[in-house]
Amino acid sequence: MxxxxxxxxxxxxxxxxxxxxxxxxxxxxxxxxxxxxxxxxxxxxxxxxxxxxxxxxxxxxxxxxxxxxxxxxxxxxxxxxxxxxxxxxxxxxxxxxxxxxxxxxxxxxxxxxxxxxxxxxxxxxxxxxxxxxxxxxxxxxxxxxxxxxxxxxxxxxxxxxxxxxxxxxxxxxxxxxxxxxxxxxxxxxxxxxxxxxxxxxxxxxxxxxxxxxxxxxxxxxxxxxxxxxxxxxxxxxxLAGAPHRPHRPHATHKGTWGDVAIVGGEGLRERGMGMTGAALLAATAALHAGAGRVMLAPLDVDLLQPPADQPELMLRRFDMLELEKLTVVCGCGGGEAVRTVLPEVLRRSQRLVLDADALNAIATDPMLKLLLQARASHPVHVTVMTPHPLEAARLLGTSTAAVQADRIAAAQQLADRFASVVILKGSGSIIAAPRQTPYINPTGNARLATGGTGDVLAGLLGARVASIREDSEMPTHAFAAARAACWQHGLIADGWPPNSALTASALARRLTP
Missing domain, CATH: 3.40.50.10260 (YjeF N-terminal domain)
Incomplete structure (x- = not known):
């Protein structure tokens, strides 16, 4: 037929x-x-x-x-x-x-x-x-x-x-x-x-x-x-189909949808390469994706002021975050500064999304790798990783060409090695998890190949993970949350007006719960 x-x-x-x-x-x-x-x-x-x-x-x-x-x-x-x-x-x-x-x-x-x-x-x-x-x-x-x-x-x-x-x-x-x-x-x-x-x-x-x-x-x-x-x-x-759109009952409150903390954004002071925008993009995405509260913990607190157009974002010093109670999105624009907070993030965060420079830091530090692998021994801990092919290659100790030669196998290898849900980004992003059949995401296009769209995906994913009920089977629901976030992220790009620029900030504001 x-x-x-x-x-x-x-x-x-x-x-x-x-x-x-x-x-x-x-x-x-x-x-x-x-x-x-x-x-x-x-x-x-x-x-x-x-x-x-x-x-x-x-x-x-x-x-x-x-x-x-x-x-x-x-x-x-x-x-x-x-x-x-x-x-x-x-x-x-x-x-x-x-x-x-x-x-x-x-x-x-x-x-x-x-x-x-x-x-x-x-x-x-x-x-x-x-x-x-x-x-x-x-x-x-x-x-x-x-x-x-x-x-x-x-x-x-x-x-x-x-x-x-x-x-x-x-x-x-x-x-x-x-x-x-x-x-x-x-x-x-x-x-x-x-x-x-x-x-x-x-x-x-x-x-x-x-x-x-x-x-x-x-x-x-x-x-x-x-x-x-x-x-x-x-x-x-x-091949991933359209995710179920969750119903948001009237009788809920902001606590129902979880708190997301964005930890990232290296300032100019560290190396002269400011990346606070990446953390802000992830926070914007989490906010528009329906997280109950979004806390922004920049790695240089002196260089980021509350954005005038997003007063809902709550600024926090890292040492004031109750990591055990939050969904932490760590690494967006983290640069070298993220290394100072990663040990604590890996030990204490129950729900964790690792992106960008957090992954690069883990790839080069045996102690951080061990801390990441140790999370699997905690039944309430769940980790989602969102590498692009180069980051995946660094984590696996191989080349980008080797990762791209078999994207499905590379994503599954990462998932098994680090006991994590993995989104290997790229054309047909791969979503893998231990003991699960991997998925290929069919949405998205080359208009996403611009700076910051990965940070938007990380923030969106943080909101989806934060909304998982505490009495749920966390790894299974985190795997589903990763598929849903990939699908939605790509679908917005597929429907983008042809004569309108797709920027990460505009993409973040198109998200919906």
């Missing part, structure tokens, strides 16, 4: 091994060539839906079964009297039996086979990428693509035509969302695609479609299970 993937509900995501298992079960149950025929029908159906008036359809087919799916679709589209041409990297002599049958159908239907990819496709045309699919995960990804494959990939990446990718955009690794070595575009990243892009994921949804480079490469994602629902096949990851 064909369906567009909407983000209003959770979706199970499956690793390549699970998809291969399901594929094998389907072939054993239905017999040879049946799944490829179903895939061809699904591709042709979606091609007709997204480009009903395409003047020309070009199908780029690899030598494997993904190419067979493309050949099957090409034959069906040609039988609908569409103008279809194919570039095929395979040959009848070396193709699998199923692929050879689909090639013969394409030949018999009158599909034109090209020696060179067309260079004049326009916006009114359609390009179908059936080169690799999940087949890339089964080969040595360190092997460079052949010149013939690169020629077809270049044509797909530079075309003005609408692009439909079969199963996966070619070159994307299904389980991680990264482009395989040799498949990166000029500049080392993904292409700045100018054409509309769609991906039809077959049998299962793959994690790589929703994180890392996958979001740009995949475009709009569709799913067809080819009449083989996963059933009891456990997902490796979940």
């Amino acid at each position: 064909l369906q567009r993937v909407h983000f209003d509900q959770d979706h199970p995501l499956h690793h390549t091994t699970a998809t291969r298992t399901l594929e094998a079960v389907g072939i054993a149950a239905s017999g040879p060539h049946v799944l490829m025929q179903r895939a061809g029908v699904a591709v042709a159906r979606l091609a007709t839906a997204i480009a009903p008036h395409a003047e020309r359809i070009w199908v780029a087919c690899g030598a494997g079964n993904n190419g067979g799916d493309g050949l099957e679709a090409a034959a069906l589209l040609r039988n609908q009297r569409r103008n279809v041409s194919v570039s095929w990297l395979g040959s009848p002599e070396s193709a699998s039996d199923d692929t050879r049958k689909s090639w013969q159908k394409a030949v018999d239907s009158g599909v034109r086979f090209l020696n060179e990819p067309p260079d004049d496709l326009g916006e009114q045309d359609l390009c179908i990428d059936a080169l690799l699919g999940i087949g890339l995960s089964a080969i040595d990804t360190a092997r460079q693509p052949s010149p013939a494959l690169l020629q077809l990939l270049t044509a797909i990446h530079t075309t003005q035509a609408t692009v439909l990718c079969v199963d996966l955009p070619s070159g994307l690794i299904a389980d991680s969302g990264q482009l395989a070595p040799g498949f990166e575009q000029p500049g080392g990243g993904s292409t700045n695609h100018q054409s509309a892009r769609h991906t039809l994921s077959l049998l299962t949804l793959k994690p790589g479609l929703f994180t890392g480079a996958g979001r740009d490469e995949a475009g709009t994602v569709w799913l067809d299970d080819l009449d083989l629902p996963p059933g009891d096949l456990l997902p490796s990851t979940l």
Whole structure:
């Protein structure tokens, strides 16, 4: 059944091994060539839906079964009297039996086979990428693509035509969302695609479609299970759906929604690099997200005055905070000064959000690492960490490239090592926790790539954690709070007026409880 993937509900995501298992079960149950025929029908159906008036359809087919799916679709589209041409990297002599049958159908239907990819496709045309699919995960990804494959990939990446990718955009690794070595575009990243892009994921949804480079490469994602629902096949990851919006009863008071303390904001006096704005942004976010009270404890008390437009914020010296009774957000703009307060924060805070320079300090201090890990032995303590990839790399003792190569695994490793809920920020932020299936957040866009938006997320998260009832299962609810905060943070950016600047301060004021 064909369906567009909407983000209003959770979706199970499956690793390549699970998809291969399901594929094998389907072939054993239905017999040879049946799944490829179903895939061809699904591709042709979606091609007709997204480009009903395409003047020309070009199908780029690899030598494997993904190419067979493309050949099957090409034959069906040609039988609908569409103008279809194919570039095929395979040959009848070396193709699998199923692929050879689909090639013969394409030949018999009158599909034109090209020696060179067309260079004049326009916006009114359609390009179908059936080169690799999940087949890339089964080969040595360190092997460079052949010149013939690169020629077809270049044509797909530079075309003005609408692009439909079969199963996966070619070159994307299904389980991680990264482009395989040799498949990166000029500049080392993904292409700045100018054409509309769609991906039809077959049998299962793959994690790589929703994180890392996958979001740009995949475009709009569709799913067809080819009449083989996963059933009891456990997902490796979940795509986060819209969170439940909590009801705020009339018979509540500010104590019901918790107190948030923002500890951060190094002043100019320390190193000549003032960052008090980061702490103020986090406090603003917590305030607008509905925290009962928000206390701002700057690390340089002489350099921050009460903001005239936010008299609700309460200034506190750090030594006056009752950390045990607060949800503490620590690290926003903390610089080096945050090191002086972190030991006490880690020991005493029951509900703790660690961001930015608090994470950097912990990464370089074995004693602070031990204090963070020791929090797991306190049943009432809960910790949420919000690293970006570089901060995650420092905590794990690895490189940013290694973190980005498998964002899901890196987030889970952090969660397990520090017994914390972890939000690994980036394209398709990963939310992980010990003994939980990780989530990928589907909201947000590149407009969040500006200074201070991470501080806003930390403050929003502080408000969400502060609202958790004391008699609740704290780790479970903190995990849900992290998913909800990520979703809301990204959704506001997705709905931002196109001709209006997205600044962190404006973003913080758009938050709602």
